[in-house]
Amino acid sequence: MCNQTARSLLSKAYNLFPFLIFSHYDPDGLTAATILGTALAREKIPYQIQILKHLEYSALEKINRINQGEITVIFLDLGSGVIDGFSNWDEKKSVFIIDHHYLEENIQIPKHVELLNPHIYSIDGSSEISGSGIAYLIAKEMNPRNIDQAKLAIIGALGDYQDKGEKSSLLGLNKQIVNDAIKTNQINETEAVWFFDRSRSIKSVLWSSRLIEFNNEIELESFLEDSGIQLYDKDRERIFYDLSYDECKNIASKLIEYGVEQREIIKTDYRLLNEEIVELEDARVFATRLNACGRLDRADIGIALCSGDRSTALRELKQIIKEDRKIISENLQFAKSEGNITEKTALYVLDGRPKINEKFIGRITSMLSYQKEFKLKPILGIAKTSNERVKLSFRNNTNQNANFDLVSILKEVISNIEPNTEVGGHSDAAGAIVSENKIDEIVWEINETIMKVRNQND
Numbered sequence: 508m509c510n511q512t513a514r515s516l517l518s519k520a521y522n523l524f525p526f527l528i529f530s531h532y533d534p535d536g537l538t539a540a541t542i543l544g545t546a547l548a549r550e551k552i553p554y555q556i557q558i559l560k561h562l563e564y565s566a567l568e569k570i571n572r573i574n575q576g577e578i579t580v581i582f583l584d585l586g587s588g589v590i591d592g593f594s595n596w597d598e599k600k601s602v603f604i605i606d607h608h609y610l611e612e613n614i615q616i617p618k619h620v621e622l623l624n625p626h627i628y629s630i631d632g633s634s635e636i637s638g639s640g641i642a643y644l645i646a647k648e649m650n651p652r653n654i655d656q657a658k659l660a661i662i663g664a665l666g667d668y669q670d671k672g673e674k675s676s677l678l679g680l681n682k683q684i685v686n687d688a689i690k691t692n693q694i695n696e697t698e699a700v701w702f703f704d705r706s707r708s709i710k711s712v713l714w715s716s717r718l719i720e721f722n723n724e725i726e727l728e729s730f731l732e733d734s735g736i737q738l739y740d741k742d743r744e745r746i747f748y749d750l751s752y753d754e755c756k757n758i759a760s761k762l763i764e765y766g767v768e769q770r771e772i773i774k775t776d777y778r779l780l781n782e783e784i785v786e787l788e789d790a791r792v793f794a795t796r797l798n799a800c801g802r803l804d805r806a807d808i809g810i811a812l813c814s815g816d817r818s819t820a821l822r823e824l825k826q827i828i829k830e831d832r833k834i835i836s837e838n839l840q841f842a843k844s845e846g847n848i849t850e851k852t853a854l855y856v857l858d859g860r861p862k863i864n865e866k867f868i869g870r871i872t873s874m875l876s877y878q879k880e881f882k883l884k885p886i887l888g889i890a891k892t893s894n895e896r897v898k899l900s901f902r903n904n905t906n907q908n909a910n911f912d913l914v915s916i917l918k919e920v921i922s923n924i925e926p927n928t929e930v931g932g933h934s935d936a937a938g939a940i941v942s943e944n945k946i947d948e949i950v951w952e953i954n955e956t957i958m959k960v961r962n963q964n965d
């Protein structure tokens with residue numbers, strides 16, 4: 508699949524222009540950019556990276572206008588939704604679209620564009636391979652030594668929530684990448700009692716997991732005592748990573764006794780070996796940190812972290828995490844305050860316009876979709892972008908309606924109301940940017956469409 512693209516990319520290296528790489532601001536995009544950048548650097552091919560929040564037709568035209576000449580432009584983790592926009596591009600340019608997002612059938616690909624998308628090969632781009640995964644496979648074709656980038660592709664796939672296999676494991680081509688990483692001692696794959704950020708104290712990990720709502724610290728401590736856990740090792744408070752296998756198992760069984768489901772705590776753990784910072788050892792946590800960098804316009808720090816910088820980048824990261832937490836908690840509070848979420852027949856709508864920034868709406872909508880009170884229907888988040896445009900983030904974490912595809916629904920609705928709009932995403936997470944004055948009509952139509960789909964499924 509990637510062999511042809513790798514050769515073709517290398518063959519473009521004779522021209523004097525650096526390759527222009529445009530990549531997405533999320534963890535998958537940042538890892539993809541780092542992987543390809545590293546691969547090009549190793550071949551002594553100069554390149555520039557620009558990180559984008561989204562790629563609309565207008566931005567595509569601008570990129571064409573600004574960059575003249577026989578250049579090579581590469582889009583990573585972006586572009587599948589706007590392929591027809593390249594037909595206006597100057598044909599002297601070589602364009603590569605390396606992406607795993609939804610691809611419309613029977614799409615016309617302009618002559619000067621090379622598209623690499625797993626959907627062409629009937630590979631599911633929402634669960635089997637991510638943008639960084641494809642970038643990795645290309646990099647490995649270019650030079651086998653790029654196998655050392657496998658860990659980044661794993662971080663990218665986890666950042667895109669592709670751990671849809673049994674016990675939240677990676678599958679398909681992602682699994683092959685995991686095997687590369689294991690073989691070269693980059694990562695450990697084990698089944699574990701998994702909590703977010705286990706480099707914190709045991710108490711703090713359990714408290715913030717919110718699997719059980721403890722009323723106070725005493726309750727939490729006695730829960731742990733009943734599980735046979737020592738909180739201190741001499742004077743030092745133990746962190747979750749200090750727990751032995753048996754201790755973890757005890758906590759897990761205690762939680763299950765309290766009604767927590769096993770699949771919520773037993774996960775396939777992807778732990779980076781040779782990571783000097785314990786806080787970044789868990790690949791899922793690493794992805795979350797990259798997410799924060801992207802959201803706060805610090806893609807540079809994200810890429811520096813991916814490239815191994817553990818000095819300046821790490822200091823900056825601490826500030827980023829702090830700021831990110833503050834914004835998220837304020838936004839969640841806003842979302843849950845009176846009247847900002849309305850319930851329709853077939854979905855919830857969060858109108859975040861007065862407060863939530865477009866870079867946060869996806870995260871906030873996702874977080875809400877995992878909460879019990881919003882688990883019955885999909886949820887649509889709305890945030891302001893610029894010039895009378897709004898961003899829509901659509902998420903589905905309902906257990907029912909498993910065969911409903913958010914991208915198709917959003918596409919169907921928007922193509923009737925506002926043709927030529929890019930709709931991107933996957934079956935359970937989709938998004939688009941639309942005109943603000945079309946919002947009411949779009950929400951109404953989405954509601955109708957979901958009801959229609961549901962009736963068909965019943």
Ligand SMILES: [Mn+2]
Pocket residue numbers: 535536584607637638639667
């Ligand atoms: Mn992606």
